Amino acid sequence: MAVAFRTCPLCEATCGLALEVDVAAHTVTKVRGDAEDVFSHGFLCPKGVSIKELHDDPDRVRTPLIKQADGTFAPASWDAAFALIAEKLPAVIERGGRDAVAAYIGNPSAHSLAFLLYGKVLLKALGSRNIFSASTVDQYPKQAASAMLFGTGTTIAIPDLDRTDYLLCLGANPLASNGSLMTAPDARGRLRGIRARGGRIVVVDPRRSRTAQEADAHLAIRPGTDALLLMALLHVVFDEGLDALGAAEGRVAPEALAEVRALVADFPPEAVAGPTGLDAEAIRRTARDFATAPSAVAYGRIGTTTQAFGTTASWLIDVLNIVTGNLDRPGGAMFPLPPAGLPNAKGEPGRGRGARFGRWASRVRGLGEVFGELPVAVLAEEIQTPGEGQVRALITVAGNPLLSTPNSDRLAAAMDELDFMVSIDIYVNETTRHADVILPSPSPLEKAHFDLVFQGFAVRNYANWSPPVLARPEGMLDEWETVLRLVGVVTGQGPDADIGAIDELVVRAAIGKEVADPFSPWHGREVEEALAELAPRTGTSRLIDLLLRTGPYGLTLADLEARPHGIDLGALQPRLHEILRTASGTIELAPPMLVADVARLHEALAAPPAELVLVGRRDLRSNNSWMHNLPLLVRGPARCTLHVHPDDAARLALADGGRARIRSRVGELEVPVEVTDDIRPGVVSLPHGWGHDQDGAGMGVARANAGVNSNVLTDEDVVEPLTGTAVLNGIPVVVTAVAAPVAVAAAG
Ligand SMILES: Nc1nc2c(c(=O)[nH]1)N[C@H]1C(S)=C(S)[C@@H](COP(=O)(O)OP(=O)(O)OC[C@H]3O[C@@H](n4cnc5c(=O)[nH]c(N)nc54)[C@H](O)[C@@H]3O)O[C@H]1N2
Ligand SMILES: Nc1nc2c(c(=O)[nH]1)N[C@H]1C(S)=C(S)[C@@H](COP(=O)(O)OP(=O)(O)OC[C@H]3O[C@@H](n4cnc5c(=O)[nH]c(N)nc54)[C@H](O)[C@@H]3O)O[C@H]1N2
Ligand code: SF4
Ligand SMILES: [Mo]
Numbered sequence: 001m002a003v004a005f006r007t008c009p010l011c012e013a014t015c016g017l018a019l020e021v022d023v024a025a026h027t028v029t030k031v032r033g034d035a036e037d038v039f040s041h042g043f044l045c046p047k048g049v050s051i052k053e054l055h056d057d058p059d060r061v062r063t064p065l066i067k068q069a070d071g072t073f074a075p076a077s078w079d080a081a082f083a084l085i086a087e088k089l090p091a092v093i094e095r096g097g098r099d100a101v102a103a104y105i106g107n108p109s110a111h112s113l114a115f116l117l118y119g120k121v122l123l124k125a126l127g128s129r130n131i132f133s134a135s136t137v138d139q140y141p142k143q144a145a146s147a148m149l150f151g152t153g154t155t156i157a158i159p160d161l162d163r164t165d166y167l168l169c170l171g172a173n174p175l176a177s178n179g180s181l182m183t184a185p186d187a188r189g190r191l192r193g194i195r196a197r198g199g200r201i202v203v204v205d206p207r208r209s210r211t212a213q214e215a216d217a218h219l220a221i222r223p224g225t226d227a228l229l230l231m232a233l234l235h236v237v238f239d240e241g242l243d244a245l246g247a248a249e250g251r252v253a254p255e256a257l258a259e260v261r262a263l264v265a266d267f268p269p270e271a272v273a274g275p276t277g278l279d280a281e282a283i284r285r286t287a288r289d290f291a292t293a294p295s296a297v298a299y300g301r302i303g304t305t306t307q308a309f310g311t312t313a314s315w316l317i318d319v320l321n322i323v324t325g326n327l328d329r330p331g332g333a334m335f336p337l338p339p340a341g342l343p344n345a346k347g348e349p350g351r352g353r354g355a356r357f358g359r360w361a362s363r364v365r366g367l368g369e370v371f372g373e374l375p376v377a378v379l380a381e382e383i384q385t386p387g388e389g390q391v392r393a394l395i396t397v398a399g400n401p402l403l404s405t406p407n408s409d410r411l412a413a414a415m416d417e418l419d420f421m422v423s424i425d426i427y428v429n430e431t432t433r434h435a436d437v438i439l440p441s442p443s444p445l446e447k448a449h450f451d452l453v454f455q456g457f458a459v460r461n462y463a464n465w466s467p468p469v470l471a472r473p474e475g476m477l478d479e480w481e482t483v484l485r486l487v488g489v490v491t492g493q494g495p496d497a498d499i500g501a502i503d504e505l506v507v508r509a510a511i512g513k514e515v516a517d518p519f520s521p522w523h524g525r526e527v528e529e530a531l532a533e534l535a536p537r538t539g540t541s542r543l544i545d546l547l548l549r550t551g552p553y554g555l556t557l558a559d560l561e562a563r564p565h566g567i568d569l570g571a572l573q574p575r576l577h578e579i580l581r582t583a584s585g586t587i588e589l590a591p592p593m594l595v596a597d598v599a600r601l602h603e604a605l606a607a608p609p610a611e612l613v614l615v616g617r618r619d620l621r622s623n624n625s626w627m628h629n630l631p632l633l634v635r636g637p638a639r640c641t642l643h644v645h646p647d648d649a650a651r652l653a654l655a656d657g658g659r660a661r662i663r664s665r666v667g668e669l670e671v672p673v674e675v676t677d678d679i680r681p682g683v684v685s686l687p688h689g690w691g692h693d694q695d696g697a698g699m700g701v702a703r704a705n706a707g708v709n710s711n712v713l714t715d716e717d718v719v720e721p722l723t724g725t726a727v728l729n730g731i732p733v734v735v736t737a738v739a740a741p742v743a744v745a746a747a748g
Pocket of ligand 1: 105106107108112134137138139302306397398399400401403404405424425426427429440441442444616617623624625626688689710711714728
């Protein structure tokens with residue numbers, strides 16, 4: 001039996017898989033971790049194993065589907081599907097202008113070569129301001145803060161996990177999530193490594209998460225108050241003279257440092273203890289330990305970004321790293337150097353234009369643009385509010401916004417009002433059931449893979465390319481071909497544009513940029529000659545070859561093809577001298593937008609906390625909303641339960657295993673209750689991505705394990721003001737007991 005090696009595309013950890021392939025049966029028979037993978041060394045999680053079930057899933061969409069008059073879907077040819085799209089989409093643009101077509105780009109697109117390389121070609125061709133993505137229910141606060149500090153939104157300081165002596169982990173649970181904005185296969189092993197070499201881990205989380213259970217200390221913070229805690233940590237660092245810029249010395253303007261020092265003066269531990277629910281002495285001790293550790297790194301994720309102070313908390317995390325001398329040093333927060341595509345490894349080192357936000361605003365609520373997108377929290381109102389620029393059509397790409405974005409019920413109603421919707425997806429699910437046309441993607445085993453994004457966020461520099469494990473079935477388009485056919489439609493070339501010609505334009509433009517860039521190794525070359533060097537490749541592999549050749553290591557795709565277990569490019573190296581792209585050429589330690597937001601923190605000091613708030617959580621065997629159709633991952637006790645502290649359970653008369661009604665401003669749900677002291681009093685937790693009981697979705701296993709959709713409760717009007725990112729943690733809720741039914745109806 002042949003064994004193929006492939007990077008797992010299912011989360012950010014990028015583990016190497018060793019797959020036993022049965023070509024005749026068009027499947028894999030066994031999934032193991034690739035022991036020789038240069039980065040993951042054989043690590044594998046249950047999701048990686050389930051890639052076989054995903055490939056084999058009978059519910060996975062394998063042909064284009066067209067919605068019939070009775071609301072059901074019928075299989076269709078690609079030509080018929082594109083003919084319908086070419087009939088409907090340009091007509092919407094004709095009637096309502098370019099902004100009338102919105103696009104929503106979901107999370108798996110960050111793992112898809114096609115969407116990474118050609119997605120922006122499509123969005124540019126669309127020319128709509130109504131571009132949305134999962135990033136505004138996720139990491140844009142972190143990217144915005146990074147862009148303000150360092151100059152680009154992808155210049156993210158990553159924890160040097162394998163060398164640090166002290167990890168302060170806020171609002172992240174890498175033992176369940178396998179790490180995010182910190183690509184680190186076997187996060188648990190790497191965390192254990194910190195303690196094994198005598199280091200410390202401190203977790204800040206309203207729940208005693210799996211990561212907190214393995215830490216030296218757990219600070220059970222009140223949701224949404226991390227920025228206050230960080231201000232207090234910084235207060236102690238400055239107050240006790242523990243500050244030292246280290247590698248950042250000379251790259252931070254003295255006035256900016258003075259400004260930060262002045263800002264934190266008002267936030268001594270005693271002032272934040274009440275609002276954060278933490279002990280002032282514990283805060284002081286944490287600050288001292290952090291600042292005096294041989295190396296230390298603060299790291300924050302979902303719990304710090306999708307909350308009321310997302311951008312400000314993300315900023316303060318890096319400020320803490322910077323003023324304790326932990327930026328850009330081994331064991332601290334460092335900047336990866338991936339083999340291809342990272343903007344801070346291109347162009348003139350150390351200089352740039354910085355980031356700009358709010359170049360335009362959403363039509364109805366006036367929320368500002370971030371990285372070329374509008375916050376997805378406004379999507380429903382942009383569909384439902386009449387007037388010029390009203391959204392009348394929607395394209396979704398690898399996204400399930402009806403389970404992922406706030407106030408799902410309103411968005412579902414809005415989707416029903418659209419004139420036309422097309423989804424590129426592998427399932428008929430809660431979102432795509434609203435589409436008029438669904439265009440499938442190949443299974444993950446049928447397409448090439450290269451982590452253009454996540455190699456740039458990794459705790460070690462490496463390169464890895466995966467060719468398709470199985471050939472695409474007859475007639476199935478590759479994802480990039482689908483995208484380019486859509487480009488053809490929206491640029492008026494009709495349903496069967498010459499995608500080879502469009503691809504040629506794309507690669508020529510990319511080469512053109514390189515030859516014009518004095519800092520590119522291809523500067524001054526002839527376009528034709530460079531193009532010939534990439535032949536005979538086309539599509540995604542040609543563009544990756546181009547990015548590798550012009551990248552910092554001068555690799556070629558052939559080099560990677562010859563190394564199926566990847567190429568180790570070594571531990572992270574200091575890069576501060578070259579990564580900055582701010583207008584000043586310094587680290588902008590005190591960006592005006594963030595300094596201004598400190599006023600809100602003062603208000604937060606005085607605000608009375610809500611009696612009961614809702615937060616989310618992740619479970620190792622799930623992946624946002626879309627892997628609940630795989631038997632391997634859903635078996636065992638139901639996981640979509642409401643975690644409630646015993647004190648709250650007693651107060652609210654909730655019983656473990658009983659049911660509760662949970663209400664927010666926008667919606668209500670009935671949920672099973674799990675009483676646990678792993679959550680702090682005053683906080684309840686429900687995972688997102690469930691609620692698979694919608695008629696018209698075609699996911700049998702998921703339906704049998706439906707759970708409830710926590711985003712029925714999250715509020716589209718409550719966004720983090722700097723990026724418009726939805727506040728998904730810290731939602732005020734009211735929970736009441738549901739009386740046990742007197743007579744139990746037949747189980748169904
Ligand atoms: N309350 C709450 N809400 C949250 C979060 C939270 O913590 N709490 N987390 C947020 C975060 S971090 C994220 S990233 C978002 C995710 O939000 P989304 O990206 O909208 O949702 P996913 O659940 O990732 O859905 C992915 C979709 O892509 C499809 N898909 C999978 N693989 C492929 C493929 O190869 N090709 C194509 N074309 N389609 C594919 C799946 O079928 C599914 O429809 O949810 C956010 N929502
Ligand atoms: N198994 C699995 N892995 C995944 C995913 C998945 O759905 N399942 N999703 C992937 C995606 S898209 C992402 S973005 C990453 C996310 O990666 P992580 O951020 O590591 O994911 P979570 O497990 O949601 O951890 C967030 C933690 O924040 C805590 N929290 C909530 N509110 C607050 C708060 O106000 N302050 C603090 N300090 N903590 C708070 C929660 O209790 C939770 O433990 O995971 C990725 N990996
Ligand atoms: S940790 Fe992530 S990348 Fe690794 S096997 Fe699991 S899902 Fe795949
Ligand atoms: Mo995410």
